[in-house]
Amino acid sequence: MNEPITNLWSIPLLIVIPILTAILVNLLYNKANAIKTIAISSSITLLAIALISPFGFQWFTGQPGVIPGGGYTFSADIFAWRLSLEYYYGSLQQILIVIMSLLLAFVVFISTRVLKKNFGTYIGLLFLLYTSAAIIIMVNDFYHLWIGVEFGSLLVAGVVAASGESISQKAALKYTFFSALSGAGMAISLALILGLTGYSNISDAIRFMSNNQLGGMSGVLYVAFGFLILSWIYAGGLAPTHPLKSDVYGAAYPHATILLQTQSKLMLVAMGLIILRLFSGLPFAKEVMLAISVITMMLGVVMALLQTDFRWTLAYLIISHSGLVTVGISLGTVAGIIGGLFQAVNDIIYMSILLLCCEAVLYFGSGTSIRSISGIAKSSPWLTGAVIVGALAASGIPPLNGFQSELILIQAALGQGLPEIAVIILMVSVTTFIALFKSIYSIFLRPADQTIIVGKPSADATTTGLSPVPKVLFLALAVLIGIAIILGVYPNLALNFLNETAMKVVYVPWVP
């Protein structure tokens, strides 16, 4: 099923290139042209590597696996306990990292165009954010997972604080405060599993647990499960920590939120699958995950209805749709997991479309509140078209991509005998539509009245005081809308990547 190769060339590059880029652009600090060249070429390189890479493992530092009967091996086909840190690059990793690389390239391009000087550190943080998500989706090791989550949460705070407003500084501070709690919780969980099995490699720990009957140890497993769930909740912004995460999404620049939400979705998927692989045999484990997901969906979408700022509406919708991703994973069946993973892919895409439109609204210079700006449709019809397509995709309307994954999720829920879940998923998509159109109507479609000043972003920013919407933003919108339509018409293009992962998680959980 897996390629046995343990020294896959692409995995270290996907981690080390963004790190070196980040160090370099942070050092360059205010040399805009050099930063632009380095950052854009590096992000395109990453996309290329992710696209052409074959599948396989990377055993960092080249330590072998220990064969139980004696001797060592360097092949992943032979049953052996791993000495080294193991990463795996498979079909799930490929599709997610390719999408993330594409978004990184667009975000880096846009931010080098629209930001004032001194953006070296900021671009560096964006690259490291990418790294942290790549680490978490590829890693097959508890200890490294913990480091990845710590690294990632620190970076989230950094990216948010970089916009320098008091609200974003507060959001960053609150988020880091909680990372202490969830990081420590995850460390306890790690310590318990390590104590029980002696293996920090996830595959090895699962093998050990299935070979040795640990029924008497269920108390330890449950507490480990609880703490792991706690950090899953925190990293992905599920209820009850969603107010902190929505603050983060709303307070960062929309283009940064694209990467922030991508990172969260990847964390949700990666940690959710690990929790499922480890604990799906325990009674009540899936039910706990399901309950958290349902509550997140519900709270997120209801809170989105109450917002009067497009940025904050989107922030709460991202939370709510994270719940959709985890509902699928928590169902624990093949269909459910496929639905959850596909939802994650689609979610990243259509939320990026909406966030890019939100970013463009910001350039009009009157904020993104529905009270302060209106009538954009007249000056930017294309943007209005894009935001409507994004909203339709998010609400699960055919032929766009959101429809396909929500259909799979609803079928999976019905197949499990849980029609309530199906109803809730339907309600979430309808409410998403209402919440989005409340903002879209006010900002884009409502005719501008005299009290509200609307400017048209012109090519010459100095005369109007407004910044032009960069052309690359429209290019990004076009590409993402293209992907949304293609995935909506031919869902199998993505599903082929996800089937194998779902089968492995359900039937051979020790295989990454």
Place this chain on the structure above:
Amino acid sequence: MGSIDSIYDKVKKYIHDFASGRGASSAMTGYMSGELQTVVFIMIIAAFFRLFSIPLGMVILIGVVAAVLYFAPTIKTMERENASDLNQVLFWVVIYFAAIIAVTLWGR
């Protein structure tokens, strides 16, 4: 909130709680649909208890409907409880975590 409030007082309070300080009509729509959504969501979640036993589910559903109507408008409470206040979030995390531990450890 005495039980001897007249229907008029209840309706007045309901309307007042909605409209307090938020005159914008688009915000009002949000609150109205949010309220309806919340009630339906809570009812659906209550219906989940049918998985354990159907009579229990029925009793809980009726109880929840009564409670929701009594405490209406729920959306105000929802908004308050979803504030990004650290103490608030910490409180809910502790409750969640206790529930997870209690259900998984002693729920069998």
Place this chain on the structure above:
Amino acid sequence: MEMGELKGARGIVALVALVIIFAGVLFSFLQLNGNVARGISPEYNRLAYLEAPNNLASWVYDLRGFDTFIETGVIYVGAVVSVLALGRGIVKVKGPREEEPVPQTSFDFKPDTVPIILKYFGLPAIMLIVSYGLLIVTGAATSGGGGFQCGVIISSAYLLGMAIYGKSNPLNLGKKFLIGLGSIGWATYGLCGLPGYLATHYWQYNVGADLWSSYPGFPGAVPEILRTVFGDPFRLALVLKEGTFYSSAGIVPIINLGEAFNVIGALGLIFLVFAYGWSDRKEGET
């Protein structure tokens, strides 16, 4: 929610919840007692001495070296983000007028009020501490110690200098220098993985120690030149009655140097900027 609200019903609920959590965690720890599995760790013990007399250095910087690389990144990012919160690298979108960054005030260090006797003893103390830090990092592979400890020690010397002499202290490290040092440190650590990667496609394979390339089934081969360049400078001889045994820690000492640079840069920058604030102006300008 105010703290006062915790006194009512909410407080009781929270208390009950905490009791349940503590009971659960305690119960699980008691259950774990006596049931700990050793798993893979004896194997690490068997291998570590082949590289360095200080087993810890082998584990932390070679066997699980990539973990430590990302951990080093946590320190680096911690410094970057802390300093960012104080103003370095805050970005603004070109067009819209937005809120100004939150103004930062610096701590009030008053080196003039430090007694003269402290100023006399300060310099030798700083010199001693710095030499101790250098001793620690150079002995990383052979004795207890390493880059992280060295970084912490030297940056504490820097803090001592700032406290006694103010901004122009004997270790007069500027902010650009500190940022550069931290970046070079982390990049050095990262690039130490490159020789092994080029030779074997295993990132950070220790080409100097080269424990595995002669083992059957090992993909790739380590050229003699790499073994010499990275192995020989750090080769150690253990002279026993049974004969003389050689081992080399390979890239571990270089990694430790990188780690030390990174930590000095990161912690020093945090100290400097928290004490004196950040401005994008060049040093010396007012």
